[in-house]
Amino acid sequence: MAIVKTDRHPDLPPPASQTGVVGWLRENLFSSPLNIILTIIAAFIAWEALSTFLSYTLIHANFAGETKADCTDTGACWVFIKARFGQDMYGFYPPEERWRVDVGYVLAAIGLFFVLSDFVKNKKWPAIYLFGFVPVACFFLFHGGYFGLEVVETSQWGGLFLTLVLASVSIFVALPLGIVLALGRRSDMPIVRMMCVGFIELIRGVPLITVLFMASVMLPLFLPEGVNFDKLIRALVGMSLFSAAYMAEVVRGGLQAIPKGQMEAAKSLGLGYWKAMGLIVLPQALKIAIPSIVNTFIGLFKDTTLVLIIGLLDLLSIIKAGTTDKNWIGTATEGYVFVAAVFWVFCFSMSRYSIWLENKLHTGHKR
Amino acid sequence: MKKASFLAVAATATLMATAASAATLDDVKAKGFIQCGVTTGLAGFGAPNNEGKWEGFDVDFCRAMSAAIFGDPDKVKYTPTTAKERFTALQSGEIDVLARNTTWTFTRDVSLGFEFIGVNYYDGQGFMVKKSLGVKSALELDGARVCVQSGTTTELNLADYFAANNMKYDSVVFDTADEVREAYLKDTCDVYTTDKSGLYAQRSVIANPDEHVILPETISKEPLGPLVRHGDNEWGDIARWTLNAMIDAENLGVSMKNVDELKKSSQNPSIQRMLGVSGDLGDQMKLSKDWAYNIIKMVGNYGDVFERNLGASTPLKIERGLNAQWNKGGILYAPPLR
Numbered sequence: 001m002a003i004v005k006t007d008r009h010p011d012l013p014p015p016a017s018q019t020g021v022v023g024w025l026r027e028n029l030f031s032s033p034l035n036i037i038l039t040i041i042a043a044f045i046a047w048e049a050l051s052t053f054l055s056y057t058l059i060h061a062n063f064a065g066e067t068k069a070d071c072t073d074t075g076a077c078w079v080f081i082k083a084r085f086g087q088d089m090y091g092f093y094p095p096e097e098r099w100r101v102d103v104g105y106v107l108a109a110i111g112l113f114f115v116l117s118d119f120v121k122n123k124k125w126p127a128i129y130l131f132g133f134v135p136v137a138c139f140f141l142f143h144g145g146y147f148g149l150e151v152v153e154t155s156q157w158g159g160l161f162l163t164l165v166l167a168s169v170s171i172f173v174a175l176p177l178g179i180v181l182a183l184g185r186r187s188d189m190p191i192v193r194m195m196c197v198g199f200i201e202l203i204r205g206v207p208l209i210t211v212l213f214m215a216s217v218m219l220p221l222f223l224p225e226g227v228n229f230d231k232l233i234r235a236l237v238g239m240s241l242f243s244a245a246y247m248a249e250v251v252r253g254g255l256q257a258i259p260k261g262q263m264e265a266a267k268s269l270g271l272g273y274w275k276a277m278g279l280i281v282l283p284q285a286l287k288i289a290i291p292s293i294v295n296t297f298i299g300l301f302k303d304t305t306l307v308l309i310i311g312l313l314d315l316l317s318i319i320k321a322g323t324t325d326k327n328w329i330g331t332a333t334e335g336y337v338f339v340a341a342v343f344w345v346f347c348f349s350m351s352r353y354s355i356w357l358e359n360k361l362h363t364g365h366k367r
Numbered sequence: 368m369k370k371a372s373f374l375a376v377a378a379t380a381t382l383m384a385t386a387a388s389a390a391t392l393d394d395v396k397a398k399g400f401i402q403c404g405v406t407t408g409l410a411g412f413g414a415p416n417n418e419g420k421w422e423g424f425d426v427d428f429c430r431a432m433s434a435a436i437f438g439d440p441d442k443v444k445y446t447p448t449t450a451k452e453r454f455t456a457l458q459s460g461e462i463d464v465l466a467r468n469t470t471w472t473f474t475r476d477v478s479l480g481f482e483f484i485g486v487n488y489y490d491g492q493g494f495m496v497k498k499s500l501g502v503k504s505a506l507e508l509d510g511a512r513v514c515v516q517s518g519t520t521t522e523l524n525l526a527d528y529f530a531a532n533n534m535k536y537d538s539v540v541f542d543t544a545d546e547v548r549e550a551y552l553k554d555t556c557d558v559y560t561t562d563k564s565g566l567y568a569q570r571s572v573i574a575n576p577d578e579h580v581i582l583p584e585t586i587s588k589e590p591l592g593p594l595v596r597h598g599d600n601e602w603g604d605i606a607r608w609t610l611n612a613m614i615d616a617e618n619l620g621v622s623m624k625n626v627d628e629l630k631k632s633s634q635n636p637s638i639q640r641m642l643g644v645s646g647d648l649g650d651q652m653k654l655s656k657d658w659a660y661n662i663i664k665m666v667g668n669y670g671d672v673f674e675r676n677l678g679a680s681t682p683l684k685i686e687r688g689l690n691a692q693w694n695k696g697g698i699l700y701a702p703p704l705r
Contacts, residue, residue, distance in 0.1 A: 321408035330572035
């Protein structure tokens with residue numbers, strides 16, 4: 001009689017306490033007495049914060065109604081946002097013309113989708129569409145005055161629409177201009193270099209609020225009376241130049257990380273300066289710089305709220321103005337929570353896209 | 368509101384700006400609207416309503432001017448201005464008139480090169496306390512903890528007032544009006560001080576407004592008024608007499624409701640002159656005969672406008688106080704239209 005088992009016993013599943021949810025909890029949250037205590041404390045704090053937040057924003061919040069008097073429960077008065085939603089999104093843009101903004105959004109969204117995603121490999125036409133056609137089309141759509149569209153002056157632009165215009169124009173101008181400035185700063189030509197260094201250091205040395213203030217308060221005084229640049233254009237120029245200076249330093253950081261040998265190898269293959277830069281050095285440099293570039297974009301997006309000080313009513317300031325409507329006094333918290341949520345959605349999406357892009361372009365030198 | 372740091376900038380402005388163009392009225396008539404500088408948002412004085420139309424006490428002044436000039440109160444374009452850039456906007460010609468709760472002071476009138484055309488709201492710093500405290504006068508506040516917003520003249524006025532009356536206080540300083548209100552409600556302090564119009568606005572937000580009282584004392588002078596550029600007296604006159612007509616109309620009992628009837632039937636020569644039934648007041652300002660009638664009919668007299676934007680029917684519930692007519696306990700006193 002053989003008592004020796006000849007065939008292998010099939011593997012048993014790991015004990016229930018080591019797998020699944022229970023195993024994960026034991027491993028990560030309750031592995032030692034100290035961790036048990038910490039977990040309980042953390043859970044308590046999280047519960048306290050979350051339950052207050054949820055009860056304010058959802059459970060006891062007011063959604064139905066038209067006026068502040070309809071907000072009878074203790075939580076947030078979302079009626080405020082609902083009643084003024086159009087204004088928060090489009091500012092003083094005439095309601096019957098708001099479709100033009102929506103069309104602009106759709107045009108831009110189509111372009112962004114094809115340029116940013118992997119859907120088509122050859123980005124030439126999408127890029128021409130997004131960077132050539134869309135800005136021109138959006139200008140005619142938003143401002144009007146041609147093709148039978150009624151003129152909507154920029155003083156009527158506001159809300160999230162204005163925030164997006166400010167952010168996208170600044171980003172659109174800042175990246176190319178920043179690259180040029182970064183190359184200029186590393187140039188061998190002394191005059192070009194000095195001009196670029198001077199510009200970058202001058203702009204980077206002052207706060208954005210000063211640039212905006214300068215553009216909006218001082219500039220009109222230097223101009224002859226009656227000559228007035230559009231307020232929005234002044235803000236756009238200020239913001240674009242400001243972010244270009246920052247972008248230049250970000251790009252320069254990327255450029256400096258590329259070994260000199262890359263440029264030398266490119267030149268030895270017979271490539272000129274622009275081809276070597278455009279085909280060999282810049283693609284690598286920009287790839288390294290992605291996290292910082294996106295970081296700058298996110299910062300820029302949030303900085304757009306500073307236009308409040310020159311009297312442009314972007315998303316944040318139009319909501320602030322709304323809370324001073326005598327029928328809506330005391331809704332400041334709702335307004336700020338809403339603005340925070342909108343900003344978070346935009347910034348978080350940018351951040352996620354940058355991570356996706358980094359992974360896509362990852363070629364093995366990541367540490 | 369009353370930070371003075373921009374004075375330097377604005378003073379430079381005066382030096383650099385060329386002489387104001389002489390004929391604002393012609394410009395305004397040619398372009399077909401008044402460009403009016405308003406606040407970026409102050410409860411009761413100027414804020415966009417749900418439909419995006421500007422409403423408020425200061426906004427109504429712009430509408431009154433538009434009614435006087437065009438016979439239509441809505442030929443106004445609004446430029447929201449911040450405390451810092453409001454003076455440059457007027458100086459550079461970006462706006463034609465600034466109606467933005469601006470305190471009339473010597474420097475602003477004289478060296479900044481503006482012309483205040485009158486006072487449309489007499490404001491001043493006051494105190495709010497909880498009713499349960501039983502305080503009836505600011506002179507009983509010895510030893511109180513006072514909540515105040517930092518970096519404003521409010522702090523200085525407070526110190527002066529308590530020193531002058533030989534009283535002690537502890538100030539609790541916060542950065543924004545909302546923080547001050549929350550602190551006051553949580554009993555971090557006994558007293559909330561700021562300009563009275565601000566106190567009324569903050570009180571309207573509190574859950575039980577009736578449990579708080581605003582003490583009668585006013586410890587500083589903040590005469591708020593609209594202003595125009597120096598050097599164009601014709602335009603300044605129109606602004607000045609728009610305001611005076613509104614105040615005088617209330618004094619004479621001419622209001623939005625009865626103006627049509629009074630125009631037809633009133634035998635009072637003052638009212639006849641004002642409404643353009645007799646005399647040529649409008650012509651003298653290069654306006655139509657019925658300029659003041661249009662103001663009162665389309666926008667209202669001073670009392671109508673006050674009631675609509677600040678008065679008892681609004682959440683602000685501001686009492687007339689100093690802003691009542693001179694014969695009703697206030698100090699509003701318009702020169703006669705004659």
